[in-house]
Amino acid sequence: MRPQAPCGACRAVPSRPAWSTRCNPSNASPKPSPIGQLVARPNDMDLASREFDELAKLIHSLTGLVISVDKSYLIKHRLEPVAKRFGCDSFEAFLSVIRKSGGTRIHDAIIEAVTTKETSFFRDSWLFEALGQHVLPELAKRLDGTGTRRNRIRIWSAGCATGQEAYSLAMLVRELVDNQPQTRRLNEFSILASDISSDAIETARSGLYSATEIQRGISEGRLRRNLERAGTRWQFAGPLRELIQCRKLDLLRPPHDLGAFDLVLCRNVLIYFDQPSRQRVCSTVEKHLLPGSFFVLGSAESLYGCEHSFETIKHGRAVIYRKPAASR
Ligand SMILES: C[S@@+](CC[C@H](N)C(=O)[O-])C[C@H]1O[C@@H](n2cnc3c(N)ncnc32)[C@H](O)[C@@H]1O
Structure with missing residues (x-):
């Protein structure tokens, strides 16, 4: 298990969900951080940039959804539980399972995790x-x-x-x-x-x-x-x-x-x-x-x-x- 990683910008450990807001107070000097480090929590799995690229490509081919690198926290936050459900404790292991077995079950789980289903009655x-x-x-x-x-x-x-x-x-x-x-x-x-x-x-x-x-x-x-x-x-x-x-x-x-x-x-x-x-x-x-x-x-x-x-x-x-x- 990795230690809890602080926010790359302010060194605070974020408590909000990854997608709700970015932690970047004006008195902190933002600096480039490895993908995913901004939203690290206990048990977080690191997402290397080549893993991000491969997952983003897979998501695009499965759904048409485009996830740009500045939204990598979405992949990290939403796919980490899926990876764990498939018995993987790293994105590297998850990708290797996907490459080896592929198949509808794992693809469906990814589709469920990455689609945004926000809606309401008489919206607009x-x-x-x-x-x-x-x-x-x-x-x-x-x-x-x-x-x-x-x-x-x-x-x-x-x-x-x-x-x-x-x-x-x-x-x-x-x-x-x-x-x-x-x-x-x-x-x-x-x-x-x-x-x-x-x-x-x-x-x-x-x-x-x-x-x-x-x-x-x-x-x-x-x-x-x-x-x-x-x-x-x-x-x-x-x-x-x-x-x-x-x-x-x-x-x-x-x-x-x-x-x-x-x-x-x-x-x-x-x-x-x-x-x-x-x-x-x-x-x-x-x-x-x-x-x-x-x-x-x-x-x-x-x-x-x-x-x-x-x-x-x-x-x-x-x-x-x-x-x-x-x-x-
Ligand atoms: C934000 S919701 C929009 C729901 C509704 N149309 C509305 O405006 O309230 C977007 C929906 O598009 C679906 N979606 C994404 N990619 C799709 C695809 N390739 N084919 C069919 N549906 C897709 C998602 O699963 C999600 O439920």
Whole structure:
């Protein structure tokens, strides 16, 4: 076991989680430190720069996520417990196990550890207002109700994390249907919720959320209309859960049976990717969108630098991309 290493800048032993803040008071003179030394804790494993390079490359190939050297503490903090679970007490040993055995189990554990699954219901409320007031009603007009032409509107929440985005969409769909009970039915809509993380997809599939998660974005009225108590947690009612199909899916290796969509949300995912991966996802979404259909990114994201044919539409603060109606 290594002794506890102090912060390279101020010599204090940091007590906060590695990613919460950097310890670098103004009276300390920062100096270059070996990767990981800034966040050292008891039992810490050192991360040499060649080990960082190899792990960062592996993470990029598994997920598309780019981890730059200034975020090496993320690898260190998140992969150290994984390495220990696989019986390794150093990153060198961990890498050797990965090289020798590789395989889905170790790769899945790495994916679970390095993905950031931050999300909440109705995240960026202005976007959901625009979707509820403009986009979904426009899509609903595409349904002819006879089952001969289009009889279903397909929505994709790509990189849905634990599913809050998909359930927010489902609640909006339900509100639209409730407002037009003569003409619309819930089963005329379907939502695909996908993520690369198996754990996140399991949570999405269960539709079960803690009170704290519910408080992040769900109003009292929506809570009463759409959720039921399940012990100390809350669960979305059956009809809303049935609206959503959950699927583990890597956006950089999309399956061939995705089909065509009327609306795709891929929010706060591309922000972690490099330009070639962003372009790949953008092209995948474009290919799977029907002409005249919609694409939404996170509020800090744009299609800048990507080749695409999308038009931009604005509803208040919400920026929505649209595939031209005449395109293929
Ligand atoms: C920050 S969350 C965004 C959740 C939700 N879209 C939102 O905006 O609230 C990013 C999600 O992207 C997923 N992700 C990362 N790389 C991915 C990939 N290559 N394919 C599919 N999902 C990926 C992560 O697992 C994570 O759940």
